[in-house]
Amino acid sequence: MxxxxxxxxxxxxxxxxxxxxxxxxxxxxxxxxxxxxxxxxxxxxxxxxxxxxxxxxxxxxNDPTAMYGSGKNSFLKTRKIALYISSTYVGIGTLAVCSIAGGDLLYGEWSIPVLMFTIPVTFFSFIYRFFEADYLIPVFIIQFIMFLFTFFIIALFIKDKPKKN
Structure with missing residues (x-):
């Protein structure tokens, strides 16, 4: 800079x-x-x-160091699809983990298939909920970390091409 x-x-x-x-x-x-x-x-x-x-x-x-800038090639602007995919996938998994215990607001049979579908990002949260069903804050922290991992992994494979003016 x-x-x-x-x-x-x-x-x-x-x-x-x-x-x-x-x-x-x-x-x-x-x-x-x-x-x-x-x-x-x-x-x-x-x-x-x-x-x-x-x-x-x-x-x-063409600046490779412009990760968060407002330029065409900024890190988040060129990875919107990866952001959408990872936030949706982890978000659905988080909702399922938060709905697995009997006293949860959205408790239902739907959460088991969703957990199976999102097991790569919900495994650790599910294990936590299995042993401690009352507190959700650690689940959100774990899921946020999983979101970051998921986003960066998907961003390695999916990158939007910048639009030419």
Missing amino acids: ANRNVIRKLSDKELENYIKSDTTFVADAVQYAYEILKERGRSFSESEAEQIENLIKTKRE
């Missing part, structure tokens, strides 16, 4: 290196250098400005 205040202290000549087409700096650093040069009175032709803006855009799209 680039720091605007650090970049602001650089000379104009050093900032020019940030906006070259072969630069190795991250998109934020390139953008900050571009903005600071404009603030300092450096004028850019239309073609130069377009080239720099395209450079920034390309760097944002």
Whole structure:
């Protein structure tokens, strides 16, 4: 991540290196250098400005470290399907585990087949409920951890392709 205040202290000549087409700096650093040069009175032709803006855009799209950014390739945006699948699968399993004991609100015969279907993510929660049926908070904690595991495993196999503008 680039720091605007650090970049602001650089000379104009050093900032020019940030906006070259072969630069190795991250998109934020390139953008900050571009903005600071404009603030300092450096004028850019239309073609130069377009080239720099395209450079920034390309760097944002291809940044492998942008996990949570707002760019096209952010971690969650490219893994929506994995998020939906894992949240639905683990959510149904959690509901079944929370409905397995006789005194549960949604207790019924439906929970056994659902537990069998979701056994990879409900096994540990079911074991906990078998020995301690009264407390659900640990079940939710276990299921949240299982959700994270499930999401990351599914995300390895399913990745949305970013839409082209």
